[in-house]
Amino acid sequence: MRSFRTLAIAVAMLTALAACSTGGGSKPEIRVGSDGFYESKLVAEMFAQVLEADGYKVTRNLGIGARQVRQPALEQGQIDISPEYVGSGLGYYDATKTTSDGEANRTALAEALKAKAISVFGISPGEDTNAGVVRADTAAEFGLSKMSDLAAVQDKLKWALTPDCDANPLCKDALETYGITYPPASAERLAACDAPIAEALKSGGVDFAWLCSTQPAIAQFGFVALEDDKDTQPAENMTALVRDDLLAKVGDKAAFQERLDAVLELLTTETLTELGVKVAVDQEDVADVAKAFLTAKGLLK
Amino acid sequence: MIDWGWVVGHLDDIAFLLLQHLVLVAVPLAAGLAASLALAVAAIRHPVIYGPVTALTGILYTIPSLAAFALLVPLFSFSWLTAFIPLTTYTLLILFRNIVAGLEGVPSDVLEAADAMGYRGRQRLWRVELPLAIPLTMAGVRLAAVTLIGLATVVSILGSSFGGLGLLITEGLQTFFPTKYLLGGLLSIALALVVDWLLVRTERQLTPWARATSGRAAGA
Amino acid sequence: MNELIGWLTDPASWQGDSGIPFRLLEHVAIAAVSILAATLIALPVGLWIGHTGRGAGVAINISNIGRALPSYAVIVIILPISLAISPDYGLDLIPTFVAMVILAIPPILINAFAGLQAVDRDLLEAGRGMGLTESQVLRDLELPLAAPVIIGGFRTATLNVIATATIGAVVGFGGLGAFILGGRAKGIAGLGELIGGALLVTILAISVDLVLAWLQRRAARRADRSMGPARDFRDLSEIPVPQFIP
Numbered sequence: 001m002r003s004f005r006t007l008a009i010a011v012a013m014l015t016a017l018a019a020c021s022t023g024g025g026s027k028p029e030i031r032v033g034s035d036g037f038y039e040s041k042l043v044a045e046m047f048a049q050v051l052e053a054d055g056y057k058v059t060r061n062l063g064i065g066a067r068q069v070r071q072p073a074l075e076q077g078q079i080d081i082s083p084e085y086v087g088s089g090l091g092y093y094d095a096t097k098t099t100s101d102g103e104a105n106r107t108a109l110a111e112a113l114k115a116k117a118i119s120v121f122g123i124s125p126g127e128d129t130n131a132g133v134v135r136a137d138t139a140a141e142f143g144l145s146k147m148s149d150l151a152a153v154q155d156k157l158k159w160a161l162t163p164d165c166d167a168n169p170l171c172k173d174a175l176e177t178y179g180i181t182y183p184p185a186s187a188e189r190l191a192a193c194d195a196p197i198a199e200a201l202k203s204g205g206v207d208f209a210w211l212c213s214t215q216p217a218i219a220q221f222g223f224v225a226l227e228d229d230k231d232t233q234p235a236e237n238m239t240a241l242v243r244d245d246l247l248a249k250v251g252d253k254a255a256f257q258e259r260l261d262a263v264l265e266l267l268t269t270e271t272l273t274e275l276g277v278k279v280a281v282d283q284e285d286v287a288d289v290a291k292a293f294l295t296a297k298g299l300l301k
Numbered sequence: 302m303i304d305w306g307w308v309v310g311h312l313d314d315i316a317f318l319l320l321q322h323l324v325l326v327a328v329p330l331a332a333g334l335a336a337s338l339a340l341a342v343a344a345i346r347h348p349v350i351y352g353p354v355t356a357l358t359g360i361l362y363t364i365p366s367l368a369a370f371a372l373l374v375p376l377f378s379f380s381w382l383t384a385f386i387p388l389t390t391y392t393l394l395i396l397f398r399n400i401v402a403g404l405e406g407v408p409s410d411v412l413e414a415a416d417a418m419g420y421r422g423r424q425r426l427w428r429v430e431l432p433l434a435i436p437l438t439m440a441g442v443r444l445a446a447v448t449l450i451g452l453a454t455v456v457s458i459l460g461s462s463f464g465g466l467g468l469l470i471t472e473g474l475q476t477f478f479p480t481k482y483l484l485g486g487l488l489s490i491a492l493a494l495v496v497d498w499l500l501v502r503t504e505r506q507l508t509p510w511a512r513a514t515s516g517r518a519a520g521a
Numbered sequence: 522m523n524e525l526i527g528w529l530t531d532p533a534s535w536q537g538d539s540g541i542p543f544r545l546l547e548h549v550a551i552a553a554v555s556i557l558a559a560t561l562i563a564l565p566v567g568l569w570i571g572h573t574g575r576g577a578g579v580a581i582n583i584s585n586i587g588r589a590l591p592s593y594a595v596i597v598i599i600l601p602i603s604l605a606i607s608p609d610y611g612l613d614l615i616p617t618f619v620a621m622v623i624l625a626i627p628p629i630l631i632n633a634f635a636g637l638q639a640v641d642r643d644l645l646e647a648g649r650g651m652g653l654t655e656s657q658v659l660r661d662l663e664l665p666l667a668a669p670v671i672i673g674g675f676r677t678a679t680l681n682v683i684a685t686a687t688i689g690a691v692v693g694f695g696g697l698g699a700f701i702l703g704g705r706a707k708g709i710a711g712l713g714e715l716i717g718g719a720l721l722v723t724i725l726a727i728s729v730d731l732v733l734a735w736l737q738r739r740a741a742r743r744a745d746r747s748m749g750p751a752r753d754f755r756d757l758s759e760i761p762v763p764q765f766i767p
């Protein structure tokens with residue numbers, strides 16, 4: 001028992017030592033966080049890898065949770081950088097300002113985050129919007145092609161909502177705009193944009209699910225993404241949120257932003273979908289996919 | 302269901318997660334043992350604290366770990382404190398009660414003999430009472446260790462920063478990759494069984510005088 | 522604290538199948554059914570092994586193995602099988618139920634065995650000498666004396682199941698765990714729900730434990746009264762051998 005304890009104490013000390021030694025560099029340590037679903041983890045991993053290539057020490061905390069959890073973590077300084085979708089990100093702070101123009105959303109988000117000392121970098125060309133999705137057979141049975149068609153048959157459907165839906169205007173308010181009584185009578189709570197909610201839809205456990213438009217499951221399982229005819233979903237280009245106190249410690253802010261913007265510029269909708277297939281369908285490691293992609297595009301040597 | 306090619310290709314990652322898991326278990330266990338020893342010795346000297354300590358550690362024990370981890374994040378961010386504090390408090394009830402029972406179970410004639418031989422308070426504690434309390438203490442350590450192995454799988458729900466086998470499970474569930482979550486589950490179970498067996502052996506090694514007795518069910 | 526009060530006083534928190542009454546009921550139901558199933562499996566076996574003394578090694582081993590299984594791991598391992606059997610209930614209900622039964626069996630089994638084993642053999646021989654049948658010996662002599670320890674096993678099982686059933690929420694099972702996960706998912710807005718869920722679990726677990734502790738003390742007094750102090754209960758009945766709680 002005594003030797004066991006000594007071993008344990010030794011391990012603890014080693015861990016503490018390892019954590020303390022940041023190496024004598026002048027570059028600050030960066031903590032990169034992400035949401036729980038694969039796409040957010042992938043883009044965060046890309047940020048982490050380019051920063052590491054530049055000599056920063058990066059700690060990753062991927063998969064913290066949905067925006068409701070990740071954003072407070074960023075605001076409170078538990079993480080320094082996170083990927084973001086400009087439409088939903090803006091909606092988290094002020095749902096009235098969201099538009100279908102990515103650049104406008106980005107500017108408005110930057111405004112909203114100024115008071116929180118968080119900067120918003122450039123936007124990606126591609127988008128990943130929230131998509132209201134049903135199975136092909138459901139669409140055929142009830143003649144569904146747009147979101148407005150749902151109101152008439154809402155009681156016949158089992159709904160899958162995200163856990164943060166009550167507090168998310170792009171979820172709750174959007175449904176109400178389409179005439180859905182909230183909360184629907186039969187509603188499951190499943191995390192957004194990942195396999196369980198797609199599986200539940202596929203297996204018939206639910207009939208309507210909020211998925212992500214670049215999610216491979218939609219094409220894979222022949223789902224029908226309903227048209228957002230009342231324009232409830234804003235433009236969702238991706239960006240990077242970076243804490244100002246980290247930027248203050250960085251030598252050349254412009255170069256730092258350029259680096260992350262270079263990653264964002266590569267993210268077209270097709271690219272996001274393709275990479276999504278690698279991670280979510282082929283089950284390749286997020287780190288490997290990120291590395292291969294960045295190397296192929298010349299951002300990593 | 303398990304893609305063994307994936308497993309073979311990721312052996313180093315899996316080994317690292319296993320190591321992280323062991324640290325997540327070993328450090329709280331050591332801390333919990335130290336704290337419980339101190340509390341138990343105090344409880345033997347001042348029996349009045351036994352009730353309150355049991356009640357307090359019992360309440361801490363029923364707080365679901367998910368909630369405990371989540372509530373500590375605003376306080377300690379995603380540092381190791383957030384994981385270690387609840388993990389340590391979960392061991393307290395088990396270890397405290399077992400050590401106290403072990404110390405109380407020392408026969409009074411042994412204590413008298415020790416006193417007659419000239420052992421003073423602390424000497425008697427360290428050289429007579431605690432060694433005799435080892436069986437029940439080890440039973441507690443065994444239980445606490447196995448409990449921690451299970452608890453440490455849950456912390457991964459907060460994100461990837463703590464690592465451990467639970468990360469395999471959580472990531473596997475997010476992308477429905479059975480290889481990952483099944484492997485995470487099986488490894489957690491295997492680890493618990495191996496650690497349990499090792500600690501049984503350790504207990505037997507440490508108590509050579511008990512080997513003659515067999516079939517002890519109490520505290521097992 | 523304010524958030525907690527806010528959540529508790531919000532009428533919406535008490536309605537529907539995400540409301541407190543429903544989720545509390547779900548939680549109690551899964552705990553009760555799991556413990557019942559575990560009892561049906563473990564108690565007869567434990568009593569038989571304790572009474573006859575045969576198969577003790579096997580019982581102890583099974584109990585050790587069962588006790589070591591982390592519930593989160595059990596749930597995910599059952600998933601593929603239970604999903605294949607029942608797409609509707611195989612995701613959340615069946616895995617949680619199975620994990621809880623596995624969690625509850627070891628303490629019930631071991632304490633039934635230990636309780637009976639600790640009864641003074643001479644007393645039983647005397648009983649047999651007086652003409653009592655084996656089942657009478659079990660029922661009238663052993664069980665009353667072993668009752669406090671057996672109830673202790675139930676205390677442990679119940680405590681563990683009530684607290685561990687929260688993990689089912691990760692695969693979609695409701696119960697009080699859903700408040701913890703759901704509250705967490707809502708970030709700051711869900712703080713009251715998160716704390717409330719944890720608090721409800723603790724209160725439920727402690728309340729049930731107090732009732733069982735009272736039953737245990739009653740059984741101990743009855744045993745003492747009718748048989749005289751057959752043995753010292755303290756070391757067995759007061760250590761409920763607590764187990765994994767996620």
